[in-house]
Amino acid sequence: MNGSSSAVAARPQAHRGLADRLRDGLPRLVLAPSFALILVFVYGFILWTLTLSFTTSKILPVYTFAGFDAYIRLWSQPNWHMALGNLAIFGVLYMTACIAIGLLLAILLDQRIRGEGVLRPIFLYPMALSFVVTGTAWKWFLNPGLGLENTMRNLGWESFTFDWLVNKDMAIYTIVIAGVWQASGFVMAMFLAGLRGIDSEIIKAAQIDGASTVSIYRRIILPLLRPVFLSALIVLAHMAIKSYDLVIALTGGGPGNATELPSTFMYSYTFTRNQMAVGSASAVMMLMGIAAIIVPYLYSELREKDR
Amino acid sequence: MSAPADSVSPGSARAARYFIYGALLVFALVYLTPLYVMLTTSLKSLDEIRGGDMMALPVAPSLDAWFRAWGEACIGVTCGGIKGYFWNSLKMVVPAVAISTLLGALNGYVLTKWRFPGHKIVFGMMLFACFIPFQAVLIPMARVLGILGMSNSTAGLVLVHVIYGLGFTTLFFRNYYEAFPDELIKSAMIDGAGFFRIFWRILLPSSGPIIVVTVIYQFTNIWNDFLFGVSFASGEGAPMTVALNNLVSSSTGVKEYNVDMAAAVIAALPTLFVYIVAGRYFVRGLMAGAVKG
Numbered sequence: 001m002n003g004s005s006s007a008v009a010a011r012p013q014a015h016r017g018l019a020d021r022l023r024d025g026l027p028r029l030v031l032a033p034s035f036a037l038i039l040v041f042v043y044g045f046i047l048w049t050l051t052l053s054f055t056t057s058k059i060l061p062v063y064t065f066a067g068f069d070a071y072i073r074l075w076s077q078p079n080w081h082m083a084l085g086n087l088a089i090f091g092v093l094y095m096t097a098c099i100a101i102g103l104l105l106a107i108l109l110d111q112r113i114r115g116e117g118v119l120r121p122i123f124l125y126p127m128a129l130s131f132v133v134t135g136t137a138w139k140w141f142l143n144p145g146l147g148l149e150n151t152m153r154n155l156g157w158e159s160f161t162f163d164w165l166v167n168k169d170m171a172i173y174t175i176v177i178a179g180v181w182q183a184s185g186f187v188m189a190m191f192l193a194g195l196r197g198i199d200s201e202i203i204k205a206a207q208i209d210g211a212s213t214v215s216i217y218r219r220i221i222l223p224l225l226r227p228v229f230l231s232a233l234i235v236l237a238h239m240a241i242k243s244y245d246l247v248i249a250l251t252g253g254g255p256g257n258a259t260e261l262p263s264t265f266m267y268s269y270t271f272t273r274n275q276m277a278v279g280s281a282s283a284v285m286m287l288m289g290i291a292a293i294i295v296p297y298l299y300s301e302l303r304e305k306d307r
Numbered sequence: 308m309s310a311p312a313d314s315v316s317p318g319s320a321r322a323a324r325y326f327i328y329g330a331l332l333v334f335a336l337v338y339l340t341p342l343y344v345m346l347t348t349s350l351k352s353l354d355e356i357r358g359g360d361m362m363a364l365p366v367a368p369s370l371d372a373w374f375r376a377w378g379e380a381c382i383g384v385t386c387g388g389i390k391g392y393f394w395n396s397l398k399m400v401v402p403a404v405a406i407s408t409l410l411g412a413l414n415g416y417v418l419t420k421w422r423f424p425g426h427k428i429v430f431g432m433m434l435f436a437c438f439i440p441f442q443a444v445l446i447p448m449a450r451v452l453g454i455l456g457m458s459n460s461t462a463g464l465v466l467v468h469v470i471y472g473l474g475f476t477t478l479f480f481r482n483y484y485e486a487f488p489d490e491l492i493k494s495a496m497i498d499g500a501g502f503f504r505i506f507w508r509i510l511l512p513s514s515g516p517i518i519v520v521t522v523i524y525q526f527t528n529i530w531n532d533f534l535f536g537v538s539f540a541s542g543e544g545a546p547m548t549v550a551l552n553n554l555v556s557s558s559t560g561v562k563e564y565n566v567d568m569a570a571a572v573i574a575a576l577p578t579l580f581v582y583i584v585a586g587r588y589f590v591r592g593l594m595a596g597a598v599k600g
Contacts, residue, residue, distance in 0.1 A: 026502045027421030030413050034473050035429055041470045042436040045444035052446060061450065105334060108327050121586050122335045125342075128582035128589065129575050130531030132548040136555050136571040137341040140348065140361075140564060147361055154360045181341065189590050242440050245533035249552055266442040271538070276446060283442040294438045302431060 046287065053280035061276060070277035080282065082257055083265040086172050090179070090261065091240040097180045098236055099229065102187025107217070109188070110195045120192075123185035131182070135249025138178040139165065168258035171251050175243075175259055178250055183239065187232050194228035195221070234297050241290055262286050349373060349569035356564050372565035376573060380566050382553045383542075389570050391543070392550035396530060398461045399546055403468035404525040410469070411476020411521060412514065416506050418477070419484040420492050430481065437474035444471075445538055452539055459544045467539060468529045475528075476521050479595055483517040484510065516588070523585055524592035527578050547574045 056066045074080055105123055109116055126134060141147050144163040152160035164170035198221060206216050244263035251259040253268070262282055270279030344361055350368040351359070359366075378388040418430050448467060449458070457463030487510065495505050536546040545553075551574045555567045582589050 023501065027417040028423055030502070031417045031429070034410050034414050034477070035433070037470050038433050038436050038473060041448070042439060042444065043432070045447040046439070048447040049443050049445075061446070101334075105331070108331050111324075111327050113327065113331065119331055119335055121582075122338050124586070124590065125579065125582060126338065127593065128527060128578045130533065130548050130578070132531075132533050132552050133571045133575045134341075136551065136567060137345050139555070140568060141341055141344055143564075146356065146564070151361050181338065185338070186593055190594065193594060238438060245548070248533070248537075249555070252556060263440070263442060266445075267538075270446060280446060283440070283445070286440040287443040290438060290440050291435075294435065298431065298434055298438075302427070302434075 049280045049283050053277060053284050055277050057276035057280070059274040059276065066277065070281040073275075074278050074281045074285070077278070079257055079260055080262075080265060083260045083262045083282075086259060087241065087261050089172055090176055090243070091237065093173070093176045094179050094183075094240050095233060095236045097176065098184045098187045099232055101180065101184040102232065103191050103225075105184070105188040106191035106195055109192060120189075123188050125185070126182040127186045129182065131243075131245035132249040134178055134182050135246050138174065138181070139250050142174055142177075165251065166255055168255045171255060171258045175247055175250055179240075179243065179246060182246075183236065187236070190228055190232055191225065194225045198224050230297075234293060237293050238290060241286060262289075345568045345572055349376075349565055349572055351565055353561075353563060353565060372563070372569040373573070375563070376554075376566045376569040380554055380563070380570065381557070381560070382550050383557075385543075389547065389550050389554065389573060392545055392547045393573065395461055395540075395544060396547040399464045399468070400526060400529045403465045403472065403529050404522055406465070407469045407472040407476045407525055408518065408521050410473060411478075412480045412511070412518070413506070414473070414477040415480025415482075415484050416510055418481045419487070420489070420505075420510075421502070430477070433474045433477050435474075436471070437478065441471065441534055445534075449538060459540045459542050461540070461544055464535060464540055464544075464546065467535050468525075468532065471535075472525050472529065476525065479517055479521045479524070479592070480514070482595065483514065487513070516591075519585065519588045520592040520595065523581055523588050524595075526581060527589070527592075530578055 051063070052061055053070050054065060054067065055062055056064045056069070109120060113119070142162065142165050143149075144166055147162075149160060149162040152162070164174045202220060202224075203216060206220055211219070242263060243261060244267070247253060247259055247261055247264055253260050253264045262285065266279050266282040266286065269275045269282065347363075347365055348356060348361070349372050350365040350370070352367070352369065352371070355366060376388060377390050377393075379386060380388050382389065382392070414433070418426055452458045452463045452467075455463070457466065491509055492505055495509055500508065530546075531548060532546070533548045533552065536549040537552070540546065541549055551570050554570055
């Protein structure tokens with residue numbers, strides 16, 4: 001469908017009375033409230049946050065201009081560097097593990113499996129849970145003393161130690177584990193849809209040529225799945241940057257600041273440490289990070305549809 | 308495509324099948340374990356939890372922890388259980404889902420069947436709004452809700468969820484209506500049907516699947532939201548997720564793991580229920596929200 005030709009374009013333009021004009025304006029009138037809400041509450045608010053990041057705001061917003069002061073303070077906070085470092089560790093491991101496990105499960109499920117209808121929902125149900133529930137469940141499961149550690153010791157592995165939740169060097173990995181548990185089934189569903197969309201003629205042709213299963217996957221199927229890889233990466237990167245609830249529920253950002261992420265940094269500096277300007281500056285940095293990933297993606301997707 | 312058929316010897320083919328089923332089964336067990344542990348822990352007594360094994364089945368299953376979580380557990384300073392917060396969530400989610408879905412349907416209708424110059428920019432701006440980190444609007448929103456007198460209220464949360472859900476609901480309906488034949492709209496117009504008549508009589512009756520997808524997507528997202536809840540309504544008006552976090556992370560008194568787990572399961576039940584009865588639509592919503600365009 002062409003972008004500019006609408007269903008109403010054919011309407012004759014002569015003899016337009018007030019009623020006609022109202023009728024023609026009606027669609028835009030219907031859309032207007034939603035668009036106005038988005039303009040004000042999304043774009044207006046972003047500008048407002050941006051403004052605050054250039055002020056001296058502490059517990060309440062004030063509008064005394066302070067230049068890049070808040071940004072300088074932000075980037076001199078060890079906590080912020082901790083948050084960025086943690087986001088890098090979490091983001092890379094989370095995306096890699098989700099894609100590896102998701103792809104593996106999708107390929108396994110695609111082998112004409114009996115009971116696929118039972119297995120698929122099992123891999124996907126964590127996605128229906130809230131991050132707070134996931135965090136609560138894993139906090140208990142990994143509880144040093146009563147959780148996994150205790151179970152392994154009861155099984156006879158007396159020296160088994162698993163204290164990652166309270167170990168400041170390892171705590172960030174518990175967030176990776178819980179995050180991967182929650183989202184990998186979703187990635188599986190994306191890959192499975194991709195696999196089912198591949199034309200089986202291509203595969204048959206390769207088999208006739210005597211290609212082995214492994215090389216069919218490596219040389220034909222995986223390259224065809226490239227768009228799915230891209231989508232999965234974008235979605236996961238976006239989820240990683242926004243991750244907040246899971247950290248709060250699982251570790252509360254601790255022990256100490258060991259699992260601080262930009263999202264928890266922004267919240268605590270704004271609402272509990274009364275450094276609103278620094279909090280706003282960190283929010284602006286988060287927005288820029290997400291925009292750098294999402295805008296090119298949306299742009300190419302919207303443009304592709306035009307052709 | 309569904310799997311290249313194996314062209315190897317029957318023996319190694321059978322070994323491969325065993326490996327595939329074995330691997331899938333192991334993964335399934337791993338994915339189910341946290342849910343199993345949550346459920347069994349919620350049915351145990353505290354003594355059994357402290358003295359026993361997390362993986363063991365409860366010796367004397369009891370719903371005590373569930374009743375305590377629902378009606379007696381202490382959240383903050385009040386000890387009335389999570390039931391009040393459960394209702395808060397329900398009172399928030401029903402209007403927020405209904406309003407955002409209806410607006411999304413109308414927006415999608417306008418953006419596909421009544422296009423105007425600049426419709427693309429409008430849609431692009433609504434789409435980008437889906438992805439912003441909400442931290443970027445948190446402070447202004449808190450101020451505005453305060454000015455409107457809607458802080459710590461369900462009405463305030465409904466407003467917030469409607470606004471920040473609009474991008475997704477519009478996206479869902481736009482993509483669905485894009486495939487709807489223009490000819491039907493045109494012939495209805497020739498018959499004299501107006502804007503709303505065409506919407507009610509022609510588009511809505513055939514929108515069943517996308518309405519289900521949108522409602523489920525919005526319901527899951529809004530029910531599971533934590534950031535908006537904790538930022539704008541952390542007191543008596545808090546939603547279920549915030550209350551659950553307060554309950555679990557409180558450091559006063561004896562830690563009642565069984566009550567924590569019961570509360571977590573109760574918080575998860577509505578979305579799990581929706582997932583079990585309408586999983587197909589749930590997945591479609593996720594995919595539509597992920598693979599744009």
